[in-house]
Amino acid sequence: MTKKYCKLVRDGIPDIIRSQGKHCVTRVLSDAEYTAKLNEKLTEELDEYLQSGEPEELADLLEVIAAVAENQGIDYSQLNRLRDEKRRLRGGFQKRILLLEVSDDLEKG
Numbered sequence: 001m002t003k004k005y006c007k008l009v010r011d012g013i014p015d016i017i018r019s020q021g022k023h024c025v026t027r028v029l030s031d032a033e034y035t036a037k038l039n040e041k042l043t044e045e046l047d048e049y050l051q052s053g054e055p056e057e058l059a060d061l062l063e064v065i066a067a068v069a070e071n072q073g074i075d076y077s078q079l080n081r082l083r084d085e086k087r088r089l090r091g092g093f094q095k096r097i098l099l100l101e102v103s104d105d106l107e108k109g
Contacts (some may be wrong), residue, residue: 007044008037010063038068 008029017024029037041064049057069079 008034008041035071038064038071042068 014024045061045064066076
């Protein structure tokens with residue numbers, strides 16, 4: 001039985017498949033294909049986390065984010081610095097604030 005995938009996988013997956021006595025067919029993606037497949041993988045891993053809520057899925061999501069950053073020429077530590085700077089300037093999400101509405105005029109109550 002052959003199962004078709006056409007999806008980006010971690011570097012060690014082909015070796016794991018072969019160690020199980022199975023055969024797999026792979027190829028190396030072009031730059032454009034890699035970028036597109038990384039974006040698909042972001043969505044896939046986010047969906048998996050939203051479905052399961054498992055920490056392992058968050059770890060997978062972080063791994064894909066690190067790969068996206070590297071693919072875009074952004075060092076992961078630089079990404080963390082950008083995250084820290086945004087948190088410093090705009091805050092994080094710890095206060096659980098839900099924005100309901102914004103008006104142009106201050107309404108007198």
